[in-house]
Amino acid sequence: MTTATQVDAAVGVFTGEDVAAGRWSEAFKRLRRNPAAILGAVLVLLFVLVAVFAPLLAPHDPNDQLLLGEVRPGFIPGPREGFPLGADALGRDELSRVLYGSRQSLLVGVVSTLVGLVIGLLLGGMAGAFGGRVDNVLMRVTDLMLSVPGLLTAITISVILGQSLTSVMIAIAIVNVPIFARLLRGSMLAQRESDYVLAARSIGLRRRTIVLSHVVPNSLGPVIVQATLTLATSIIDAAALSFLGLGNPDDTRPEWGQMLSDAQNLLGTRAALAFYPCIAIVLAALGFTLLGEALREALDPKFRR
Amino acid sequence: MALLEVSDLSVTFLRRGRRDVHAVDGVSFAVDAGETLGLVGESGSGKSVTSLAVMGLLPSRGIRISGEVTFDGRSLLRLKDKDLRDLRGRDMAMVFQDPLSSLNPVVPIGTQVTEVLVRHRNMSGNDARREAARLLDLVGIPDPERRLKEYPHQLSGGMRQRALIAMAVACEPRLLIADEPTTALDVTIQAQILELLKGLVREQGTALMLITHDLGVVAGLCDQVNVMYSGRIVEQADRRTLFVLPRHPYTTGLLGSIPRLDSAEGAPLQPIPGSPTDTLPWPSACAFAPRCPRRLEVCTTVTPALEPDGPRWLRCHNPVPAEEAAAVGAEGRREVAG
Numbered sequence: 001m002t003t004a005t006q007v008d009a010a011v012g013v014f015t016g017e018d019v020a021a022g023r024w025s026e027a028f029k030r031l032r033r034n035p036a037a038i039l040g041a042v043l044v045l046l047f048v049l050v051a052v053f054a055p056l057l058a059p060h061d062p063n064d065q066l067l068l069g070e071v072r073p074g075f076i077p078g079p080r081e082g083f084p085l086g087a088d089a090l091g092r093d094e095l096s097r098v099l100y101g102s103r104q105s106l107l108v109g110v111v112s113t114l115v116g117l118v119i120g121l122l123l124g125g126m127a128g129a130f131g132g133r134v135d136n137v138l139m140r141v142t143d144l145m146l147s148v149p150g151l152l153t154a155i156t157i158s159v160i161l162g163q164s165l166t167s168v169m170i171a172i173a174i175v176n177v178p179i180f181a182r183l184l185r186g187s188m189l190a191q192r193e194s195d196y197v198l199a200a201r202s203i204g205l206r207r208r209t210i211v212l213s214h215v216v217p218n219s220l221g222p223v224i225v226q227a228t229l230t231l232a233t234s235i236i237d238a239a240a241l242s243f244l245g246l247g248n249p250d251d252t253r254p255e256w257g258q259m260l261s262d263a264q265n266l267l268g269t270r271a272a273l274a275f276y277p278c279i280a281i282v283l284a285a286l287g288f289t290l291l292g293e294a295l296r297e298a299l300d301p302k303f304r305r
Numbered sequence: 306m307a308l309l310e311v312s313d314l315s316v317t318f319l320r321r322g323r324r325d326v327h328a329v330d331g332v333s334f335a336v337d338a339g340e341t342l343g344l345v346g347e348s349g350s351g352k353s354v355t356s357l358a359v360m361g362l363l364p365s366r367g368i369r370i371s372g373e374v375t376f377d378g379r380s381l382l383r384l385k386d387k388d389l390r391d392l393r394g395r396d397m398a399m400v401f402q403d404p405l406s407s408l409n410p411v412v413p414i415g416t417q418v419t420e421v422l423v424r425h426r427n428m429s430g431n432d433a434r435r436e437a438a439r440l441l442d443l444v445g446i447p448d449p450e451r452r453l454k455e456y457p458h459q460l461s462g463g464m465r466q467r468a469l470i471a472m473a474v475a476c477e478p479r480l481l482i483a484d485e486p487t488t489a490l491d492v493t494i495q496a497q498i499l500e501l502l503k504g505l506v507r508e509q510g511t512a513l514m515l516i517t518h519d520l521g522v523v524a525g526l527c528d529q530v531n532v533m534y535s536g537r538i539v540e541q542a543d544r545r546t547l548f549v550l551p552r553h554p555y556t557t558g559l560l561g562s563i564p565r566l567d568s569a570e571g572a573p574l575q576p577i578p579g580s581p582t583d584t585l586p587w588p589s590a591c592a593f594a595p596r597c598p599r600r601l602e603v604c605t606t607v608t609p610a611l612e613p614d615g616p617r618w619l620r621c622h623n624p625v626p627a628e629e630a631a632a633v634g635a636e637g638r639r640e641v642a643g
Binding site for chain 1: 360362390391392393394395398399401403406407408409410411412416420421424425469472473475
């Protein structure tokens with residue numbers, strides 16, 4: 001099979017079909033051949049589709065206490081016709097709540113990763129481009145932040161900011177900043193010593209041009225991989241903060257961490273209520289992790305076959 | 306006054322807590338328009354550091370540079386960073402040893418070639434694109450329009466080196482430094498690249514500074530040759546003098562170590578014994594003394610000076626006698642020519 005692909009590639013080059021195939025499109029080709037990447041992509045796609053189309057997919061309104069009449073101490077209605085996962089402690093449809101919960105997780109995951117990414121790239125880019133004192137100060141700050149466990153920092157920040165979804169997003173974003181800053185800076189430093197940067201200097205290019213059009217594009221690979229993996233940890237962190245009661249206090253917008261937290265008091269009554277949000281969190285995080293790891297492999301020249 | 310004059314150039318790498326390394330030590334030479342100067346020597350002899358110092362590409366920290374580098378009457382070592390950047394790529398340019406790693410892997414060739422046009426020739430958009438295609442055509446890359454869109458890994462080694470040369474000559478620089486431009490290429494491509502460089506010197510009157518360890522390349526291209534060892538010039542002569550009558554034991558060693566096709570089967574190669582070292586067992590000595598077959602007592606006590614010796618400059622206490630030198634020269638010439 002390898003031979004066949006090589007021949008294909010060679011023929012492609014020969015006939016000029018493959019002219020614009022850069023590193024990214026090659027990585028994408030490798031990605032498509034990796035079953036783990038496919039699985040990851042399917043999970044991520046599923047997660048996103050569910051989040052976007054939750055109102056269409058959910059059989060009931062997640063806040064309608066349809067089965068409240070049947071809830072009594074020591075009993076919560078289980079699966080039945082029209083309620084495949086049964087109800088929660090307040091008689092609301094569990095399936096609908098799990099489906100709607102994906103929206104909060106996706107929102108927190110994407111927003112906090114993106115904000116962390118942008119700020120981290122700015123800081124890391126400055127450290128990598130200027131070096132010297134700027135680099136020193138920025139990197140000591142990130143060292144400091146990385147020396148404290150991320151979740152602990154996130155808890156502290158969201159306690160200070162107060163109980164809300166926004167504070168959860170800000171807290172997780174702040175935790176993500178040093179990861180991206182350090183990664184970009186390190187990979188820029190490696191590029192700065194490279195031959196093509198020397199060659200670019202030898203034709204008199206300005207430092208700004210060298211950094212923006214040569215150093216940064218070559219440094220982004222690991223950052224993009226990390227961003228995918230960070231989506232997974234952000235989703236887990238968000239669930240953890242909600243579990244600890246630091247998320248949105250209002251439970252009309254279902255959130256997996258919060259559902260898990262509610263379910264822990266009912267483990268004796270209906271343990272499945274803890275199981276469903278758990279599975280949802282694990283699958284979402286797994287999807288991004290698989291995709292991220294596959295991307296790392298696809299972009300790493302050492303893995304090329 | 307020559308276009309590029311280097312006099313008494315020294316580059317010292319300062320190492321914290323360890324002895325400084327004198328990478329280049331009192332090197333002087335000159336190249337004029339239309340001339341080709343060769344810097345020859347083993348790895349670590351200071352050839353590349355010399356060229357980087359001329360281009361102003363050495364890092365600013367941890368390095369001490371002294372001496373004088375004059376380009377077109379301007380002192381390069383005293384030039385501001387900004388002025389030096391304006392000069393680089395426009396008036397002087399460099400071609401590096403490894404064409405693959407010297408090209409940015411994620412940027413198409415076209416973008417990399419146009420960058421220098423944008424920077425120094427105020428071109429943009431389609432003009433730059435057309436000019437880039439013309440340059441690729443000039444250095445002998447077929448189908449330049451298509452190649453412009455390709456990435457470095459899609460080009461062959463020879464084409465990559467041609468693309469790098471295209472970038473270097475985009476502004477018709479007056480000085481071109483080629484640092485082992487053919488080392489990473491196979492022999493047939495080597496000849497083509499050398500032909501290309503030769504053509505530039507002949508047609509555009511470029512001054513070429515060629516750094517190499519390949520005496521065949523020197524024989525084919527250089528007017529003047531500097532043989533360097535351990536940061537110093539040990540023999541400086543025009544090509545004819547050097548190949549006819551190599552006097553320094555290191556030069557004869559280099560010529561003698563070229564494998565010969567007509568040697569008896571199974572005859573051993575004749576390398577120069579040992580390898581270059583920056584720590585000598587003697588406080589002041591000829592750097593080549595530990596490996597020199599003609600070593601005298603004085604070689605380990607007195608550093609020889611670079612002194613005129615007929616048509617050449619020589620740094621040796623006990624140079625190879627003329628008859629012996631002529632024999633090596635004849636042998637070497639034959640190999641180099643073949």
